[in-house]
Amino acid sequence: MAKDREKEPGAARGASDPAELAKRIRAGDRAALARGITLVESSRADHQEQAQALLTLLLPDTGRAVRLGLSGAPGVGKSTFTEAFGTFLTGCGHKVAVLAIDPSSARSGGSILGDKTRMELLARDPNAFIRPSPAGGTLGGVARRTREAMLLTEAAGFDVVLIETVGVGQSETAVADMVDMFLLLLSPGGGDELQGIKRGIMELADLVVVNKADGELVPAAKRAAMEYKAALHLMRPKSAHWQPDVLLASALKGVGIAEIWAAVEAHGKALAQAGELERNRAQQAQAWMWTEIREGLSASLKTNKEAARLIPSLEAEVKAGSMTPTVAARRLLGLVFGRPNP
Numbered sequence: 084m085a086k087d088r089e090k091e092p093g094a095a096r097g098a099s100d101p102a103e104l105a106k107r108i109r110a111g112d113r114a115a116l117a118r119g120i121t122l123v124e125s126s127r128a129d130h131q132e133q134a135q136a137l138l139t140l141l142l143p144d145t146g147r148a149v150r151l152g153l154s155g156a157p158g159v160g161k162s163t164f165t166e167a168f169g170t171f172l173t174g175c176g177h178k179v180a181v182l183a184i185d186p187s188s189a190r191s192g193g194s195i196l197g198d199k200t201r202m203e204l205l206a207r208d209p210n211a212f213i214r215p216s217p218a219g220g221t222l223g224g225v226a227r228r229t230r231e232a233m234l235l236t237e238a239a240g241f242d243v244v245l246i247e248t249v250g251v252g253q254s255e256t257a258v259a260d261m262v263d264m265f266l267l268l269l270s271p272g273g274g275d276e277l278q279g280i281k282r283g284i285m286e287l288a289d290l291v292v293v294n295k296a297d298g299e300l301v302p303a304a305k306r307a308a309m310e311y312k313a314a315l316h317l318m319r320p321k322s323a324h325w326q327p328d329v330l331l332a333s334a335l336k337g338v339g340i341a342e343i344w345a346a347v348e349a350h351g352k353a354l355a356q357a358g359e360l361e362r363n364r365a366q367q368a369q370a371w372m373w374t375e376i377r378e379g380l381s382a383s384l385k386t387n388k389e390a391a392r393l394i395p396s397l398e399a400e401v402k403a404g405s406m407t408p409t410v411a412a413r414r415l416l417g418l419v420f421g422r423p424n425p
Contacts, residue, residue, distance in 0.1 A: 155268030180236035271304035297333035
């Protein structure tokens with residue numbers, strides 16, 4: 084298990100030859116895959132250069148996996164569900180990669196990174212690969228390089244990639260922008276809990292799963308499913324070719340897992356036949372490009388010495404109301420692009 088998670092800085096240093104690393108990843112070498120993900124997660128400029136060379140080599144080997152996003156509030160049973168779902172899929176002959184995003188501490192930046200201990204059975208499965216990554220405060224609880232890690236797992240031959248997010252109430256748009264299908268995991272609370280669910284997250288869901296539908300909670304789970312289903316019918320579906328549904332499951336008992344996978348397959352087939360799956364991925368790639376542009380601009384400003392000196396005074400003027408945010412932003416961007424300040 085330890086070889087799947089090579090988080091040490093030295094792991095990236097051993098990957099100086101992108102061509103050799105790409106060859107090993109294509110062959111399904113798990114240590115090489117872990118090293119490749121470490122490389123794309125590194126913030127060092129030389130590592131990033133190697134990472135992009137690696138991704139360019141592997142790009143033709145990507146795009147053939149089912150990409151799933153999974154979100155839900157803490158305590159809803161995401162890790163238990165992921166393990167049950169992943170074990171079911173490997174039992175059906177699939178190779179499953181789980182990119183589990185752990186919450187990072189806002190104070191220290193530390194991350195729990197405990198998904199392998201919570202999914203011990205799946206972690207030992209030779210047809211599964213679990214990679215925990217710290218969220219690092221990114222929108223939607225998604226590590227910045229999750230998209231690139233997903234491409235690497237696809238190139239390594241994994242045909243189902245599951246991105247498990249923090250699910251702490253942040254916008255999950257970032258997740259929906261990189262997967263084919265978005266699963267929302269909910270508890271069998273219903274009633275008051277329905278009031279607390281953000282409409283935006285419900286609108287992103289392609290499938291709602293009411294987990295923990297076992298024992299004494301079965302009646303409550305059925306009531307909750309009816310309420311969630313009624314709520315979904317009041318919302319405009321993301322696709323004209325798919326109506327989101329609500330399914331019951333007990334990850335602990337392994338109940339409802341086969342039905343959820345059947346829904347995933349039906350969703351993929353419906354969108355593929357309509358040509359929507361290909362269009363969605365093309366749009367996601369374009370959105371990814373603009374995300375990189377925005378983050379690149381932000382990084383350029385932070386490393387620009389003149390901008391660093393100017394930012395405190397601009398912030399003070401904006402706070403005081405003596406300068407509009409637009410003018411302040413244009414002055415900073417002018418430094419990056421070499422244009423005179425307005």
